[in-house]
Amino acid sequence: MAIYLVKPKVSVSRKNHLKSAMLTFARELLEKEKIERAQEKVNYLQERVAPLQLSGLSSQDLMDLCKKLHQQVDVTDEERYDCEMKVGKHNLEIENLNMKIGDLRGKFKRPPLRRVRMSADAMLRALLGSKHKVSMDLRANLKSVKKEEKEKEVDKEVGDWRKNIEAMSGMEGRKKMFDAGTQ
Template identity: 30%
Template sequence: MGADDEKEARKAKIRQQLEEQAASGRKKKGFMTPERKKKLRLLLRKKAAEELKKEQELNAAERRKVIEERCGKPRHGADTSEAELKSICKLYYEKIMGIEWSKYDLEKALAMKDLQIYELNFAVNDMRGKFIKPTLKKVSKYENKFAKLQKKAAEFNFRNQLKTVKKKEFSIAEDETAKKPDWALGEKEGKAKTPVAD
């Protein structure tokens, strides 16, 4: 019964404090006071930092495990013979080739999956009536206008409109220049050629 008396005494004390607060006009502070909020934030930050650190450690351990699984444990070649070094190199080479083949297979499988996804999306959009807009090339809007202007300029080009002249029609042949007409020959030459009548 002593415990019941203590509970009653506490309740009476709390009632008395509440009545005093009501009489003085002060309101009771809420449960989440600014100090408690600040402490709660600090605790949450600490907890988040611990969780992040644990997650990073787990990721690092998993990574080490995968590296050891794929590459094996590191070996020191200081005290090994040449034949053992060759066998170690051959082993590593085979592992590297196996990893490269698996990488190639995974890349091809990924490309096939991407292609299937694209085709399925295209089929779904086709069924809905929505068509995928093709990616358009960037074209200068002035390019066509410039080409048209060049065609018009070619029409007005005077060199294109001039008639072509064959140069041989007006050129003097060398044979004609060597042969002189009768009137161009001098008197001496003319007399020599004409017969003299006695």
């Protein structure tokens, strides 16, 4: 006795309503996330960079300010380069570890195998060792088929087809066909 569990089916309109509700909820979350990221960026820039006051500065003061800003840009560029190099090293390390995991699992690409001509006896000796003397003659158990019998049957079937039809007509012919099929 088989017991089948039947899941309650949800109507198409209900599915569409749930799908649209999920999409609107996800859209709202994405918008909130964008707003939060923009706010974090503004807060970070306010903490790191002081607003510039260029009014009332002489040309020498402006040149000094430009040099100072240029040095800060160089420092941040070096930090960015260092961070990129660290990320590159970590990605390479992750890739190497993934390859090691693949090797340990055995999910690497296997090379194509070459065909080796070896008899069954030689294969058994290789697997079991030279102590066990097991001979495996696979052809000994095969049934021999005589070709002569098949050729005679073909000769019998070739003949006048009208005679075969007349012989098979009626109940006797059907009985002959039935008897021929059981032999």
